[in-house]
Structure formats: structure tokens, C-alpha cells
Amino acid sequence: MKFGVIVFPGSNCDHDLIYVLSEILGNDVVELWHKDKDLKGVDFVMVPGGFSYGDYLRSGAIARFSPVMESVIDHCNQGGYAMGICNGFQILCEAGLLPGTLLHNTQHKFICKNLYLKPATRSTIVTSSLDSDRVLKIPVAHGEGRYYAPDDILRQLNENQQVIFRYCDQEGHFNSKANPNGSLENIAGVTNAGKNVFGMMPHPERAADKLLGNEDGKLIFKSILNSFVGA
Amino acid sequence: METAEQQGTTVQQAKDLGLLESEFEKIKEILGRTPNFTELSIFSIMWSEHCSYKNSIKWLKTLPKKGDHLLVEAGEENAGLVDIGNGLACAFKIESHNHPSAIEPYQGAATGVGGINRDIFTMGARPIAQLNSLRFGPIQNEHTKWLLRGVVKGIGDYGNAFGIPVLGGEVFFDESYSTNPLVNAMSVGIVDVNKTISATSSGVGNPVYIVGSSTGKDGINGASFASKDITDESADDLPSVQVGDPFQEKLLLEATLELAETDAVVGMQDMGAAGITCSTSEMSADGGFGMKIHLDKVPTRQEGMLPFEILLSESQERMLVVVHKGKEQIVEDIFEKWDLNAVEIGEVTDGGQLEYFMNGEMVATVPAHDLVLGGGAPVYDREYREPAYFAENLKFDIDSVPEPDDYPATAMKLIGLPNIASKRWVYEQYDTMVGTRNITTNGPSDAGIAMIKGSGKGIAMTVDCNARYVHNDPKTGTSIAVAEAARNIVCAGGEPSAITNCLNFGNPYNPEAYWQFVMAIKGMSEACEKFNTPVTGGNVSFYNQTVKEGSEAVPVFPTPTIGMIGLVNDLSQSMTLNFKTKGDLIFLIGESVEDISASEYLHTIKGVKRSPAPHFDIDREFQVQAATLEMVKSGHVNAAHDIADGGLFTCLVEMGIYAGLGFDITADASVRLDSFLFGEGQSRIVVTLDPAKEDDFIEAMAKTKVPFTLLGHVTRGKMMIDDSHFGFIDDASEIYSNSLERIIDSSVSS
Numbered sequence: 015m016k017f018g019v020i021v022f023p024g025s026n027c028d029h030d031l032i033y034v035l036s037e038i039l040g041n042d043v044v045e046l047w048h049k050d051k052d053l054k055g056v057d058f059v060m061v062p063g064g065f066s067y068g069d070y071l072r073s074g075a076i077a078r079f080s081p082v083m084e085s086v087i088d089h090c091n092q093g094g095y096a097m098g099i100c101n102g103f104q105i106l107c108e109a110g111l112l113p114g115t116l117l118h119n120t121q122h123k124f125i126c127k128n129l130y131l132k133p134a135t136r137s138t139i140v141t142s143s144l145d146s147d148r149v150l151k152i153p154v155a156h157g158e159g160r161y162y163a164p165d166d167i168l169r170q171l172n173e174n175q176q177v178i179f180r181y182c183d184q185e186g187h188f189n190s191k192a193n194p195n196g197s198l199e200n201i202a203g204v205t206n207a208g209k210n211v212f213g214m215m216p217h218p219e220r221a222a223d224k225l226l227g228n229e230d231g232k233l234i235f236k237s238i239l240n241s242f243v244g245a
Numbered sequence: 246m247e248t249a250e251q252q253g254t255t256v257q258q259a260k261d262l263g264l265l266e267s268e269f270e271k272i273k274e275i276l277g278r279t280p281n282f283t284e285l286s287i288f289s290i291m292w293s294e295h296c297s298y299k300n301s302i303k304w305l306k307t308l309p310k311k312g313d314h315l316l317v318e319a320g321e322e323n324a325g326l327v328d329i330g331n332g333l334a335c336a337f338k339i340e341s342h343n344h345p346s347a348i349e350p351y352q353g354a355a356t357g358v359g360g361i362n363r364d365i366f367t368m369g370a371r372p373i374a375q376l377n378s379l380r381f382g383p384i385q386n387e388h389t390k391w392l393l394r395g396v397v398k399g400i401g402d403y404g405n406a407f408g409i410p411v412l413g414g415e416v417f418f419d420e421s422y423s424t425n426p427l428v429n430a431m432s433v434g435i436v437d438v439n440k441t442i443s444a445t446s447s448g449v450g451n452p453v454y455i456v457g458s459s460t461g462k463d464g465i466n467g468a469s470f471a472s473k474d475i476t477d478e479s480a481d482d483l484p485s486v487q488v489g490d491p492f493q494e495k496l497l498l499e500a501t502l503e504l505a506e507t508d509a510v511v512g513m514q515d516m517g518a519a520g521i522t523c524s525t526s527e528m529s530a531d532g533g534f535g536m537k538i539h540l541d542k543v544p545t546r547q548e549g550m551l552p553f554e555i556l557l558s559e560s561q562e563r564m565l566v567v568v569h570k571g572k573e574q575i576v577e578d579i580f581e582k583w584d585l586n587a588v589e590i591g592e593v594t595d596g597g598q599l600e601y602f603m604n605g606e607m608v609a610t611v612p613a614h615d616l617v618l619g620g621g622a623p624v625y626d627r628e629y630r631e632p633a634y635f636a637e638n639l640k641f642d643i644d645s646v647p648e649p650d651d652y653p654a655t656a657m658k659l660i661g662l663p664n665i666a667s668k669r670w671v672y673e674q675y676d677t678m679v680g681t682r683n684i685t686t687n688g689p690s691d692a693g694i695a696m697i698k699g700s701g702k703g704i705a706m707t708v709d710c711n712a713r714y715v716h717n718d719p720k721t722g723t724s725i726a727v728a729e730a731a732r733n734i735v736c737a738g739g740e741p742s743a744i745t746n747c748l749n750f751g752n753p754y755n756p757e758a759y760w761q762f763v764m765a766i767k768g769m770s771e772a773c774e775k776f777n778t779p780v781t782g783g784n785v786s787f788y789n790q791t792v793k794e795g796s797e798a799v800p801v802f803p804t805p806t807i808g809m810i811g812l813v814n815d816l817s818q819s820m821t822l823n824f825k826t827k828g829d830l831i832f833l834i835g836e837s838v839e840d841i842s843a844s845e846y847l848h849t850i851k852g853v854k855r856s857p858a859p860h861f862d863i864d865r866e867f868q869v870q871a872a873t874l875e876m877v878k879s880g881h882v883n884a885a886h887d888i889a890d891g892g893l894f895t896c897l898v899e900m901g902i903y904a905g906l907g908f909d910i911t912a913d914a915s916v917r918l919d920s921f922l923f924g925e926g927q928s929r930i931v932v933t934l935d936p937a938k939e940d941d942f943i944e945a946m947a948k949t950k951v952p953f954t955l956l957g958h959v960t961r962g963k964m965m966i967d968d969s970h971f972g973f974i975d976d977a978s979e980i981y982s983n984s985l986e987r988i989i990d991s992s993v994s995s
Binding site: 024026033063067068125128153217220225 | 398401402405406407408490491492495496499583584673674675676677678679680681683684686687688696698699816
């Protein structure tokens with residue numbers, strides 16, 4: 015399967031994602047330059063973390079207007095797969111491809127550390143192979159990661175099983191102490207109504223290499239790959 | 246008509262620009278005439294302490310510079326280069342940004358991070374890790390909290406956006422840094438040895454480009470500012486502080502590394518202190534060439550900038566590039582791709598003269614060689630004198646200090662002190678994982694370790710300096726700083742390779758402050774020779790002191806920060822510091838000594854300020870490190886952690902908190918219990934091992950002839966010393982992990 019990783023000038027997790035998808039998981043991966051509209055026939059678009067265009071205005075606010083994002087929006091509207099991680103999640107929300115938005119962390123500080131999450135549904139390709147009870151240790155690194163959506167949207171997300179991950183403690187309990195940034199209902203990741211576009215704040219690509227001592231993130235990528243093999 | 250800038254200058258103007266009268270005379274001699282204002286500005290900035298090292302170079306030259314692994318020695322390029330095998334080299338350097346951070350902590354620290362990273366990628370190396378070493382006044386002060394919050398946010402915002410992880414650092418609080426914090430930033434990069442870019446200009450007729458950000462009025466005379474004492478009026482120098490833009494830096498990084506893949510570049514240098522002036526003169530002087538520079542072609546942020554302003558601006562995220570004639574298009578295309586300026590502003594000439602033009606008219610002409618360090622810049626031999634306090638320190642007698650009445654309470658108090666407690670509040674604001682190379686995220690270790698993907702190798706790195714030790718005894722204290730850095734590398738399973746240093750001292754014209762500097766250099770030389778870790782570069786920051794009206798200048802603790810890298814040849818042999826399993830045996834490599842000198846315990850809990858540096862024997866230190874590395878590499882041990890600030894008790898707590906495991910140990914009856922638990926005598930490392938490996942370990946250690954002792958074993962959570970209960974590790978962990986945050990967040994005024 016062929017992945018495309020978007021490279022904005024301020025992306026800084028692009029190479030980490032490419033390394034995991036190609037070197038560790040053995041997929042075809044191409045870089046998609048922000049100034050090009052050509053998606054090079056990829057099956058799955060990945061929008062990596064970083065600071066797209068510096069993000070001085072608001073995370074992802076400028077990136078959504080880039081040439082490559084026009085094509086990504088078309089791709090997704092036609093049912094194509096895309097996933098945004100961290101800044102990528104912010105960009106997909108700004109582009110209207112995912113519901114809700116990401117606000118400044120409640121403590122108004124950037125936070126980088128290992129956290130714990132559990133899949134909130136197995137109805138998506140990102141989570142279908144995961145064990146619902148298994149806690150995943152995945153790091154976060156963001157200043158604007160507080161997931162917010164109005165009540166009606168939030169209700170819809172829950173009814174349609176569009177919340178894909180929630181922050182929990184090491185034992186798997188959802189509580190406010192396990193919530194790093196003040197996200198509504200501990201939400202760490204969501205999908206759209208069509209379940210072809212995904213976003214999550216934690217970085218699975220930072221937990222997918224045996225040498226780094228944590229391969230929990232690899233399970234998430236493997237879930238995607240398993241779904242495609244089965245399709 | 247002659248403008249004000251073109252008229253001859255006076256000795257008063259020279260003094261106003263920070264030059265000495267003798268230096269003004271020397272400039273007239275060099276030029277054979279009186280300099281105009283622009284020329285005088287050029288000399289004043291290039292001959293400032295910051296650029297010329299005029300008061301330190303004599304001593305810096307005595308530091309060991311040769312090593313088997315060095316590809317580039319100190320001063321030859323922007324940073325040192327160490328061969329790490331596989332056709333790769335490691336470029337690394339540390340630099341200070343103290344004075345800007347004192348008055349504008351956020352931008353001061355941010356631009357410090359930007360500047361040091363540019364030094365690395367100017368050489369064609371991709372930065373893979375950053376470290377920082379920070380010092381502030383007492384954290385209980387609101388002013389300190391403001392500085393700390395600003396500095397940490399500045400480092401975080403810049404580094405996080407730039408996308409290079411922080412792999413190590415230190416934070417230390419002491420009264421002496423109250424108004425003059427120290428912000429030292431280090432960057433470590435890797436480069437293909439065949440693709441390094443030199444900082445030298447050559448080839449008459451080759452075009453000279455300025456690339457990156459536009460030039461503004463920010464940071465004009467920043468280098469001169471960094472060469473002055475911090476005073477009450479320092480806030481008036483606010484325009485001397487530069488403003489950083491990490492996004493531009495990221496673009497510049499990617500464009501530069503693309504450029505390194507081509508054959509279009511003759512040489513390149515980043516613009517830090519003294520901007521265009523410094524980069525044009527240093528690049529030219531190195532190759533023995535000159536340059537014609539048209540200042541009106543430099544992209545500026547505002548209209549009407551004067552020639553001296555363009556020459557001296559320290560606007561960030563800019564580089565000077567000398568391009569092979571005929572290959573201009575290659576350079577312009579790369580910078581166009583990254584949406585950056587790349588403007589031809591002049592050309593290389595022969596004869597070594599720098600000629601600066603504005604709208605066709607020459608505004609300054611100066612010989613490059615005479616401006617730079619190693620050329621015509623002044624070199625001074627400063628007077629130094631041992632201060633009275635030093636002899637007083639040596640009189641310290643441990644018997645004058647009573648032992649604590651309540652050991653468990655003292656132990657718990659110690660691990661909550663700001664200098665001992667976890668710096669989690671600080672480092673969680675830095676991205677420590679971007680780049681997916683940091684193997685210490687899930688395997689905590691005494692040094693940061695960045696893996697070199699695909700090679701099975703890693704680079705271990707650390708920054709260390711206990712400035713209280715250095716203050717109490719500058720020579721021994723600095724030797725200890727080098728030794729501790731090496732010890733940290735060794736505990737992580739690395740072999741120490743080389744160091745970079747950041748020498749933060751007081752006013753060099755103060756003989757007692759200068760004595761501290763000289764002694765520190767001597768101590769550093771001795772230790773660097775012993776550990777075979779040559780000095781590849783770094784920087785000197787003098788004038789770190791506060792002059793308050795009507796009172797004497799108070800220098801900061803002399804702080805020669807050591808940044809060391811080491812090579813981990815096989816990542817599977819790298820070592821972590823955390824207790825693994827209940828029942829594992831705890832051994833001490835090295836020996837307990839009757840010593841509490843300069844310890845946090847003595848200083849803060851007992852309130853005794855006068856004492857020498859802790860016990861230190863450099864030969865024993867070397868043996869302890871060699872033995873430890875052998876035990877680590879042979880797999881005899883499953884954790885290693887050096888005993889440093891806070892002593893043995895702190896060391897054991899730090900090993901226990903990750904898995905919530907405690908310890909049951911027996912003290913050494915030959916020394917006082919406070920020496921044993923809280924003393925900071927050097928050359929001691931705690932290791933743990935599976936009991937099944939005990940015989941092998943003892944046999945291997947016996948061969949090394951290094952003293953070692955069985956302390957006890959790892960418990961499920963209880964902390965026991967000589968059968969006394971010291972509490973549970975989870976309680977210790979709560980104090981150790983959260984104390985700093987509690988103090989910082991207390992009495993927030995908003």
C-alpha cells in the first residue's frame with residue numbers, strides 16, 4: 015500500500031513518519047510537497063506533526079490553504095483515506111475535514127511526555143485490530159491539543175462512534191488526572207462521519223521502533239495495514 | 246558632502262563604543278589614518294570581548310585540543326567535528342546567551358537556541374539533539390520565576406518549532422545569579438564527512454550572497470552589550486536583544502542542507518554576533534582574501550538603515566554564502582524553493598581588504614586580518630590574584646557541623662530542594678522526542694543518547710558543571726565538572742570523546758574573578774588530558790555580575806559548563822539508571838569518604854557556605870570510570886547511576902522512582918552517616934545486578950583493583966538504611982517529582 019506524507023516547510027515529524035512507514039513497516043512512501051497539488055496516486059495521505067508554516071496565527075490556519083491541501087480535501091471528499099497527527103490533526107480540523115477544534119492546553123504550556131490511551135471504538139480502520147482493553151503508551155508533544163466541539167457535535171461523535179482514542183491512566187481508567195490538556199471527555203483522536211479521515215494528538219510514530227523501547231504506536235499503524243490487506 | 250558617518254572620529258567616540266584609548270591608537274596605526282564612524286564601529290564590535298576573546302585567548306590556547314577522533318580542532322570552523330565512524334562526523338558546540346536573557350528572557354533564550362543550531366548546520370550538519378544548562382537566583386523570588394518561565398518558554402517555543410529534541414540539561418539555583426542568569430545552549434549534529442561546509446572564503450570574483458531573513462535594527466551592538474556589566478540601566482539596552490523566528494530557521498536549515506549536497510558553495514558562515522561585519526571579516530581573514538560588499542543590496546526590514554546599522558545588525562536567521570562563480574542559479578533555486586531571500590551583495594577580492602559600499606560610494610575600508618582573533622585583534626595578559634575566601638574555604642572542618650537529629654526527615658527535605666528535585670516542570674515543556682532518536686525517553690540514563698539510525702550506534706551527551714564546587718575551588722571544581730561529564734557518559738555505556746565549553750565568569754578586569762578563570766582553565770586542562778577528551782570549541786562569557794548603585798560588583802559563581810559527547814558503539818550495550826527488579830543487589834563502585842564539602846546538604850540544610858570542593862582524586866576517578874564501563878559493556882550490571890548532587894540517598898531515590906522500587910542498604914561505619922548519605926565526594930557509582938550474576942561481577946571487579954562494596958538490595962518500595970525505616974519510595978517520589986513545580990506555581994500573581 016502506498017502512503018503519502020505531506021511536507022510543509024515547518025513539518026518536523028515528516029521524516030519520523032516516513033521512517034516508520036517505510037523502514038520499519040516496509041510500505042511505499044512518497045513525500046508530498048506543500049506547493050504541489052499532485053497526490054502521486056497514494057492510497058493514504060498522512061499529515062505529519064510540526065509547525066506547518068510557523069503557526070504564528072493559529073495552528074494549521076495557514077496550512078489548510080496550501081495547494082496540496084486542496085487536493086487532500088478533494089481526495090477525502092471522494093472517500094480517500096487521510097490521517098493527521100498532532101499538527102496534522104489541527105490542519106485537518108482547520109480544513110473542515112474533521113469535526114471540532116484544538117485549543118491551547120488548559121495550563122497554557124507546551125507539554126511533551128509519555129501518556130496513556132485506549133481505543134474508544136473498533137469501528138474504524140485505525141482501531142479495528144486493537145484490543146479495546148489494552149492501554150497504549152504513546153507520547154504527546156503539543157501546546158494546542160485541547161479537543162473541543164460544541165455539544166451537538168460531541169453528541170454526534172459519541173453516537174456514531176467517531177471518537178477513536180481517549181486519554182486514560184496507566185490502569186486504563188478515564189479521569190481528569192489522565193487528561194493532559196483539558197480535552198473534552200478525554201478525547202485524544204476523532205474520525206469524520208465517513209470514517210475515512212482521522213486525527214489524533216498523540217504521536218504513534220514516536221512509539222514504533224524497538225530501539226526506542228516502546229512499540230505501542232506500531233499497533234495503530236498495523237491496524238491500518240491489516241484493514242487494507244483485508245479489503 | 247561628507248556625512249556624519251564619514252567624518253573622522255575622536256577618542257571619546259571610541260570610548261563610547263567600548264574601546265580603550267590604546268585600542269583607538271592601534272586602529273589609527275593599522276589604517277594609517279583616523280577611522281570614520283562606520284569603521285570605528287566595525288573595530289569596536291570585532292574587538293569586543295565577545296568576538297575577539299582578547300582577555301581569554303591566552304589561556305584558552307593552553308587547553309588540550311588534539312585527540313584521535315577529532316576531524317576539526319577548536320577555532321578552525323564554527324564547531325568541532327568528531328569522527329563517529331560509518332563516514333559520519335558529529336559537530337557540537339555550546340554557547341551562552343546570558344546577557345540578553347537577563348533583560349528579555351524569552352527572546353534571549355530563544356535566539357540562543359537559534360544561534361547555536363546555526364553554528365552546527367552552517368557546517369552542513371543536521372542538528373539531532375540539543376542540551377541546555379541554566380542558572381538562576383533563588384527560585385522563591387518572583388523575579389527568578391519570571392526569568393525561569395521566560396527562558397524555558399523561549400527555549401521550548403524555538404526548539405520545538407525548529408524540531409530538534411532536547412536530550413539533556415541542568416538547572417541550578419543560587420543567590421549569585423539573581424540578576425544575571427546563565428543560559429547556555431548546546432547543539433549536536435551529524436554530517437557526512439565528505440559534505441561538510443567550510444567557513445572560509447576564497448576565489449577572486451566569486452559572488453557573495455546573504456541568505457535568510459531580512460536585516461533589521463534588532464540586536465545592533467549585541468556583542469558589545471554582551472561585553473558589559475549588567476547594571477540597573479541594562480533594560481535601556483533592550484534594542485540590543487534580537488528577536489527569533491524558528492520557522493525561518495527551519496527553512497534555512499533545510500535549504501542549507503540541500504546546498505551541502507551540491508558543489509556550488511565555496512564557504513558559508515552564519516551571522517550571529519556582529520552580523521555582516523563578523524561573517525565577512527572572519528571568512529575573508531581565514532582564506533587571506535578580501536571582499537567588496539554593497540550594503541544597499543542587503544534586504545532590510547525598514548527604510549533608511551545606515552551603513553553601520555546594516556553592518557552591525559544581529560538580526561537572526563541569516564547566513565553569508567560564497568558561491569562558485571557560474572553556480573549562482575543552483576543556490577538561488579534552492580532558496581527560492583524554501584521561500585527565502587538569497588541576494589548577491591558582493592564579491593571576493595584579493596588583497597585581504599574589506600570594502601563596504603552604499604549606493605556606489607565606499608563607506609568603510611578595513612583589512613580583514615586586523616579585525617579578527619588570531620589576526621590584529623588585541624590580546625591581553627590580565628592580572629589575577631587569589632581571593633581571600635579561598636584560604637578560608639580550606640579551613641573547613643567537618644567536626645564543626647553536627648549530624649542531623651532526624652535522618653529520615655533530613656533525607657526527605659534534601660530531595661525536595663530546588664537544586665536536587667526533578668526538573669520535570671522544565672523539561673516537559675521541551676520536545677524531547679521529535680526525530681525519534683532519543684532512546685532515553687523509555688530508558689532513563691545518566692546521559693542523553695541519540696541513536697544514529699541504521700548503524701546500531703549512538704551518541705551519548707551531557708552538560709555538567711556544579712558551579713558551587715567551582716566557586717569553592719575553581720581548579721578542582723572544574724576538573725570535577727569534566728570528570729562528572731565523563732562519568733555520566735560512562736554510566737550510559739559510552740566512551741567519552743571530546744568536550745565543548747561555555748565559560749561563564751565575572752569581569753576579567755577584576756583580578757579575583759580572573760583568578761577563578763585561570764584556575765578553571767588549569768583544572769579543565771588537567772581533566773581533559775586525563776580523560777582524553779580534547780576541547781573542540783565553545784565560548785567565553787565574561788561580565789556575568791551585577792553592579793548595583795553604591796555597592797560592589799557581585800560576580801556570579803564561576804561557571805565553566807562542560808558539554809561532552811561520547812560514542813556508544815553498540816546500542817545494545819547502552820545502560821539505564823533505574824532499578825529493575827526487587828531483590829537485585831546494589832553495589833557501590835568507588836569508596837565512601839568522610840566528606841560533606843560543598844554539598845547541597847552542607848550549603849542549604851546546614852547553611853555552611855564556606856568549604857572546599859568535595860573530595861576528588863583524579864586517578865581514582867579514572868579507575869572508577871574504567872571499571873564501570875567494563876561492567877556495563879560486559880553486561881554484569883543492569884543499572885548504573887553516578888553519585889552527584891545530593892549524594893547517595895538522592896542517587897538511590899532517582900534509581901527507584903521509575904518502577905516504584907525501594908532499597909535496603911547498610912551504611913559504611915567508617916564514615917559519618919551524613920557523609921555516607923548526603924556527601925558529594927566524587928568518584929562513586931551505584932550499580933545494580935541480578936543476584937545470579939554476583940559471583941561473576943565480584944570476580945570481574947576484583948581484577949580491576951577498584952574498591953567496591955555491597956550496599957544492599959532493591960526492595961518492593963521500602964527505603965531501609967541500617968534497619969531504620971526512611972519511608973516509602975512512592976512518598977519520596979512525590980516529593981522529588983513535584984517540589985519544584987509546587988514552588989514555581991505558588992503565589993502566582995495573576
